[in-house]
Amino acid sequence: xTDEKAIKIPVEATHIMMFARSIGDYSPEFHDAEQAQQxxxxxxxxxxxxxxxLAQFNPDYFLxxxxxxxWFGSGKEPSGVVGKATSSGGLHAEQHFxxxxxxxxxxxxxxxxxxxxxxVKESKRxxxxxxxxRITEYRDENGELVCTARGVGVTTERPVDQG
Amino acid sequence: MTLKASEISVGDTFEEVLVEDLKRTQLVMYAGASxxxxxxxxxxLYCRExxxxxxxxxxxxxxxxxxxxxxTNLFGPESIKKYGVRFTNQVWPGDDLSGKAEIEAIREEGGxxxxxxxxxxxxxxxxxxxxxxxxxxxxx
Numbered sequence: 001x002t003d004e005k006a007i008k009i010p011v012e013a014t015h016i017m018m019f020a021r022s023i024g025d026y027s028p029e030f031h032d033a034e035q036a037q038q039x040x041x042x043x044x045x046x047x048x049x050x051x052x053x054l055a056q057f058n059p060d061y062f063l064x065x066x067x068x069x070x071w072f073g074s075g076k077e078p079s080g081v082v083g084k085a086t087s088s089g090g091l092h093a094e095q096h097f098x099x100x101x102x103x104x105x106x107x108x109x110x111x112x113x114x115x116x117x118x119x120v121k122e123s124k125r126x127x128x129x130x131x132x133x134r135i136t137e138y139r140d141e142n143g144e145l146v147c148t149a150r151g152v153g154v155t156t157e158r159p160v161d162q163g
Numbered sequence: 164m165t166l167k168a169s170e171i172s173v174g175d176t177f178e179e180v181l182v183e184d185l186k187r188t189q190l191v192m193y194a195g196a197s198x199x200x201x202x203x204x205x206x207x208l209y210c211r212e213x214x215x216x217x218x219x220x221x222x223x224x225x226x227x228x229x230x231x232x233x234x235t236n237l238f239g240p241e242s243i244k245k246y247g248v249r250f251t252n253q254v255w256p257g258d259d260l261s262g263k264a265e266i267e268a269i270r271e272e273g274g275x276x277x278x279x280x281x282x283x284x285x286x287x288x289x290x291x292x293x294x295x296x297x298x299x300x301x302x303x
Contacts, residue, residue: 022192025228
């Protein structure tokens with residue numbers, strides 16, 4: 001029933017705990033099953049931005065080093081990629097989540113990603129800005145929609161001026 | 164305890180300190196948990212000598228995650244229907260961030276009571292780093 005290109009995301013309590021810590025959120029809903037039961041959440045739930053960790057489950061995610069492939073972060077040299085590094089790689093411009101229900105440990109979600117609109121703008125601080133939109137749908141094992149995410153990325157002509 | 168619709172009014176504001184003196188370690192934690200290992204957020208040498216930035220800076224999604232705490236603390240993480248942001252300025256190690264939520268509407272839709280909230284996160288210089296909006300389900 002699932003799209004073969006869909007990315008499978010088994011949602012686990014430990015991952016929710018690590019993610020919550022990483023955003024500085026120590027609420028019981030994210031950390032302790034027994035305490036979470038005493039809250040309105042009735043058990044552990046994921047923080048609203050948790051599904052961004054889709055990156056962990058995407059086999060082709062480009063911002064993760066892979067065996068046998070050059071990685072653009074530093075090692076012996078400031079960048080592991082010979083020649084000019086990706087000096088003005090993509091930045092995140094917008095992110096939106098719309099939930100049909102909360103995400104909980106034990107959920108197995110399937111994410112499908114498609115491209116949305118793209119547009120260009122001029123800016124003083126970083127030159128030409130190219131925006132592109134990506135829509136990600138997260139469905140459960142029954143094919144029910146759980147979340148729709150819309151991200152807007154921007155690539156800049158040069159690094160953003162800090163002046 | 165989360166707020167009920169009867170306990171809030173349009174125009175009410177709530178503020179929360181999201182982080183003081185943001186540490187590079189927090190960026191590493193976010194990279195590890197989210198899977199976004201872009202060296203722009205964890206690799207100072209790469210930033211300075213290859214990418215042309217003064218150093219590492221926070222993932223936008225870390226700021227969005229921290230900002231989300233303002234809403235989840237008010238209404239509970241299970242109640243969030245919508246949450247969206249626009250990233251307006253970069254966030255750097257050492258920054259102090261504070262998040263503000265303003266109640267924009269309290270309404271009924273499809274038999275549910277909903278609250279719409281406007282979000283603004285500001286750094287120690289008063290620069291807005293994130294603007295956003297959220298909708299949460301509330302008890303009457």
